[in-house]
Amino acid sequence: MAQPVISSRTDLYYHEVLIRIRNKDGKLLFPDAFLPIAEQAGILAQLDMTVIEQTFRFIQSLDESKSESKFSINLAPRTLHHIYFIDHLTVLFKKYEISPGRIIFEIVETDIIDTKVAALKLEKMRSLGCKIAIDDFGTGCSSYSRLEEIEADILKIDGSFIRKILHDDLNHFLVRSFCTVAKIKKMQVVAEFVENEEIKQELIRIGVDWLQGYHTGKPVPIEEVIL
Template identity: 65%
Template sequence: MFRKYSITPKRIIFEIIESDIIDNANVTDVLRALRKTGSKIAIDDFGTGASSYSRLRTLDADILKIDGSFIRNILTDEFSRCAVRSFCEVAKLKNMEVVAEFVENEEIEKILITMGIGWLQGYHIGKPVPIELAEL
């Protein structure tokens, strides 16, 4: 398909929800094949699955997207802060980039930056817009 549409695989990031990885053993083989093309793999909603850490150990991915349920309460909930720090450490061990979802204000943005998270998503950063209106 990359050739058919003249798309360079390195420009594509495939996102997969953590629970889909856990529920389907064949997914690992597909993700590995996509990665061999040069595409990147992002694990979305990380932290919500039943076996997050054990599955991450064997999975080859490039990006870890921390579920917004941890980010939403990071300012007031010590558990959320500790979980996010832990996710970041594991991602660092695996040479993965980290994305934090649900960044809704400047305070959350600041704490995530101090934790070393390189990519932020949420209404504070930018609201979703149709591709026709996006500034590229």
């Protein structure tokens, strides 16, 4: 699946790649139903590499008029810590002739196992030309301190803050403070769970750079993405 992330100021956008499993009855299973099982089985890294390769294969299939389209892919910290991850990623970029500048990798900072190792790997990915997004920001008690140790390009504010932004002063203040920190770090800000026009307009007023949610675009099968 893929969901658009739209600019709050221009007509630019990119898509986040989302994984789902369809069971025998045709029902879609969401990640919280199968990722814990994949983690217990020790196959998260293989799952992530499969998603990356399928995304690259889809990008390669696009015609020349869509050569600037960009996609973000979620990455489990355990995958990031895999000893051969950077080598495998480099091979896939070359195999499918994908410009690294078209790819954003999203990392949940609260799940990072070893900050020093993660910071080194993320810097190598950025040196390839990829962008790095810190996902679900604000949900962990160490969020701000992580930003001192990890260099990234995008900060994604967790949807739990966005949902309450119109009716809760504390959440409103926190979202504004996240935006301030991002600007200090020269990071772009993405707000998740933009569910109505009122929330969208308030986020634009605050200065959020990118918007993602059912109001701005629902997930669709990646083959149906209109670029």
